[in-house]
Amino acid sequence: MRERAAASFATLRDAATDAEGMGEIRADYSEETVIVTGGSSGIGRAVALGFGDAGATVINADVREEPKDRDTGTPTHELVRERGGEATFVDVDVSDPAEIEAVVDYAREYGGVDVMVNNAGIYTKSRFRDVTPAEFDELYGVNARGAFFGTQYAAEDMISRGVEGVVLNTTSDTQGRASWDHSHYAATKGAVRMVTRSAALELAPEGVRVNAVAPGPVATEIREGWSEEASEFGPDGETPSLPLRAATPDELADAYLYLASDGASYVTGETLWVDGGGHVC
Numbered sequence: 349m350r351e352r353a354a355a356s357f358a359t360l361r362d363a364a365t366d367a368e369g370m371g372e373i374r375a376d377y378s379e380e381t382v383i384v385t386g387g388s389s390g391i392g393r394a395v396a397l398g399f400g401d402a403g404a405t406v407i408n409a410d411v412r413e414e415p416k417d418r419d420t421g422t423p424t425h426e427l428v429r430e431r432g433g434e435a436t437f438v439d440v441d442v443s444d445p446a447e448i449e450a451v452v453d454y455a456r457e458y459g460g461v462d463v464m465v466n467n468a469g470i471y472t473k474s475r476f477r478d479v480t481p482a483e484f485d486e487l488y489g490v491n492a493r494g495a496f497f498g499t500q501y502a503a504e505d506m507i508s509r510g511v512e513g514v515v516l517n518t519t520s521d522t523q524g525r526a527s528w529d530h531s532h533y534a535a536t537k538g539a540v541r542m543v544t545r546s547a548a549l550e551l552a553p554e555g556v557r558v559n560a561v562a563p564g565p566v567a568t569e570i571r572e573g574w575s576e577e578a579s580e581f582g583p584d585g586e587t588p589s590l591p592l593r594a595a596t597p598d599e600l601a602d603a604y605l606y607l608a609s610d611g612a613s614y615v616t617g618e619t620l621w622v623d624g625g626g627h628v629c
């Protein structure tokens with residue numbers, strides 16, 4: 349187990365990339381408009397591509413259009429189009445509720461939002477005793493406030509159009525269990541879990557479902573410099589918390605497609621762990 353604790357992020361990423369047997373859960377979203385925040389890279393990019401492949405019109409709402417280094421190449425909306433889908437990019441900072449409201453309004457040009465994926469997130473690594481108010485507020489603004497108002501504005505728009513839409517929030521394995529060096533990040537993700545549950549309760553009578561996905565370690569840009577140290581393990585390196593391995597972003601995407609589908613019509617307020625089994629440890 350110590351060997352795994354010492355494994356570099358590159359090792360985890362390579363193991364994930366080599367993984368076989370990724371499932372296929374696809375539904376027909378050809379009549380639907382899906383907003384994905386943070387869709388320029390990582391999990392959001394994979395989710396956007398998944399919905400695009402399934403026929404949805406995808407709006408990628410991100411602070412930047414270009415993919416990050418790991419996702420070299422074509423911007424997400426162009427890639428969706430190359431694969432035969434419909435997509436566009438909107439410059440949105442989810443920490444500003446007015447910008448979220450604007451992109452929800454913009455989606456009306458495509459018939460209005462049917463599925464809202466509040467996925468944009470940031471991470472910093474700090475010991476609990478070192479977290480500053482500014483660092484806390486920065487993470488909270490993007491991760492928690494972004495998901496809160498993304499849920500609120502999207503749901504309001506769905507209700508006003510009489511649409512029984514779906515909101516999906518990206519939380520984290522840290523939403524439900526303690527881990528080292530990111531108590532402030534975990535606090536934001538715990539908040540996202542509770543936004544999901546509370547909104548699901550209040551929005552159910554309107555036919556709007558709200559669910560979350562809790563990824564474990566996924567080989568994306570946000571994790572650079574994260575897994576190489578003790579985050580997945582105690583400082584003694586003795587406590588394994590990852591039965592499987594790091595995931596590829598593609599391995600997350602189908603969870604979102606499932607939760608947005610009619611197959612999940614009786615699922616709301618749920619947080620689906622897609623974490624390699626980490627939460628059972």
Ligand code: NAD
Nearest residue numbers: 386389390391410411441442468469520565566568569570
């Ligand atoms: P990533 O860094 O590859 O992608 C995050 C995206 O969010 C980027 O495209 C970035 O530009 C965008 N973004 C950042 N701040 C934004 C803002 N203010 N407004 C709009 N867009 C913004 O990382 P990822 O791993 O794909 O992260 C996606 C989500 O998954 C995040 O919420 C993250 O907390 C969560 N998550 C990731 C992991 C993991 O191991 N990678 C684990 C658990 C949860």
